[in-house]
Amino acid sequence: MSEKVIIAENISKLYKLGVVGMSTLNDDFRRALAKLKGKEDPTIKLGVENKRDSKATDTSEYVWALKDINFSIEKGDVVGIIGKNGAGKSTLLKILSRVTEPTTGLLKYKGRLASLLEVGTGFHPELTGLENIYLNGAILGMKKVEIKSKLDEIIDFSGVAKYINTPVKRYSSGMYVRLAFAVAAHLETDILVIDEVLAVGDHEFQEKCLGKMKDVAKHGRTVIFVSHNMASMKALCKKGILMQKGAIQCQGAMSDVIQQYMLGVRSNKTSDNQLKDYRTISSTSVKYNSVKLLNNQENTNLIFFKDKIHVEFEIEASEKIGSVLLDCKIISIDGIEITHSMNQYQNQKHILEVGKYKLNLELQNDLQPGNYYLTFGIHRLDGFTLEYLENCLSIEVLSISKDDKGGHFYDFKLGYLRVNSNWILNKL
């Protein structure tokens, strides 16, 4: 089982920023001239580390989207690639799926390789569902006989049997995606490269897709998988690769890699000027000025088992907003949203006028010992999000309770929540 099927050797990919014009023509001439003289490509030296937020003026026009990527994947491995946006995941996938070639380095693979960077690639709106199954299947690398033998399965899986002879332009977007995924799911190759395709369709269909993906993984095929959905990544992949700024930060067992990712992304304390790093949605009308965990005096993020979580915020509103929804999510270290709480659930109403407010939150704590993240949001009553701090507070629930006298199995950790229960035993 330890036969290697994919080897990446020093893969790097250089991208040119900006638009194509006279300057690119100039660079092309220089490159051609250097090649003629037998010298190294002069533009390669200009490449800088992939950092999106650095100022446009003081950096080079060339960026390394990938730099010296080395890994090998064994036959039957299911490997997940994770990382922040812009870490180079998609570029790596593009090279793996042969859409583009690396600037330097090389990729070797054995057997048939197919990629699903998008479902429904090459679907033609004027053709019927049936015709598109054949077309899409062939684009993905299937033979006609292969598709024919699986046709019933595909139609059955898609659940659009009734519409199979209707042009797909008449399909609802859900039906379209179902059909597209059905074709993709029945692709049988030695190596499969998949990007974010699970994020399609309704919940029921997503479950179905996930189940199918697990099947694929079980059949001893090699699968490479990229997604932001940590829960599905954990469920599907045994091994993981964590990417950061165009390089591999760590690789190994998936659960370790996800922990690395969560720890690397979030620091333990949240100072006021750090809040902007976690702000994924913002508006000019309202924001949190500070977020502070009040559970203990020593400014640590430790919380006793079953001790209520107490958070204090300062809110600044620069406009009259009126009634707002305040919400809080608790997220586990492996990225699963465990629970969600909102002022509306308690029938509480909060109104914001212009000015500063102090907000206190008391959260019931049924969490098992371990590390968690809290996400806070402010929304208008219609659901429009005004402020969103993703995973901005990190907490660690201890395995002892505040008034602990010992003798409890607090360390016995199963799942994420410990709900109270009452057991009554009666002798009959």
Next chain:
Amino acid sequence: MENNDWKIISNSSSLKLSKIFKELFEYKDLIVLFVKRDIKAIYQQTILGPAWLMLQPILTSLVLVFLGQIAQIKTPEGLTAFSFYLLSNSLWMFFSESFNKTATTFTSNASVFGKVYFPRLTVPVSIVLSNSYKLFFQLIIFIFSYLYGIFILKLPIQINGFVLFVIPSFIMLSLLGLSFGLIVSSLTTKYRDLTMLITFGIQLLMFASPVIYPLSQIPHDSAFYSIVQFNPVTGWIELAKKGFAPASFFSWKLIAYDISFLILSLLAGIKIFHRIEKRFMDTV
């Protein structure tokens, strides 16, 4: 299908024609499906459907007959003016459509090419094949028109052995259009300036080809005559007509020139296309 060799992807993979063709052959099902798609999609939601394939050349030829009358162009013996223009026009359209449509292979398929790998050459090849489907209908009309001239108008029968070269001429013209298209589509992924010139260039090329006039109408000592002979489509157009109208031009020298031109441009086209296909996503 299974093989245990390492396939290597890197910046410096080499080109082997046999490999390219082998891969293309593996994807023959895809080519067939592309052809079907092209044919179906064009005439979707038209009442006349493929009948348009016959109507279009008839209308064009009628216009050309009218223009020819005005310009006092003498069409060669053996064919009615209508049949002459029908044949001329389908020869030219076969070439120019192969050229025109393959010339945008990369830019118009960027969204698909950016998502999945398959031999990119399948697209231009399928375009040429679906063109052949249209040609089939045009040739049927030509045959009817020719028979009408012979039996109803009692034109002298001048059909001869060269008629065997009609189909090969069409094939050569489409290959020539394909190779031009391959070169242009490869050259326009990064700098699109050339696309601005394509329509104009094709039009210019048409005037320099014996399409709306027979080559015999041009004074043999004029500079224009040698320009037309340099044009790599001239030989094929004249060759196809020679089977019906013996007065058409033919020389082995011209055919040899056209064949070598075709082979060179096809090789160059495939080579440059293959080089570009692996990195065009970064620049398109």
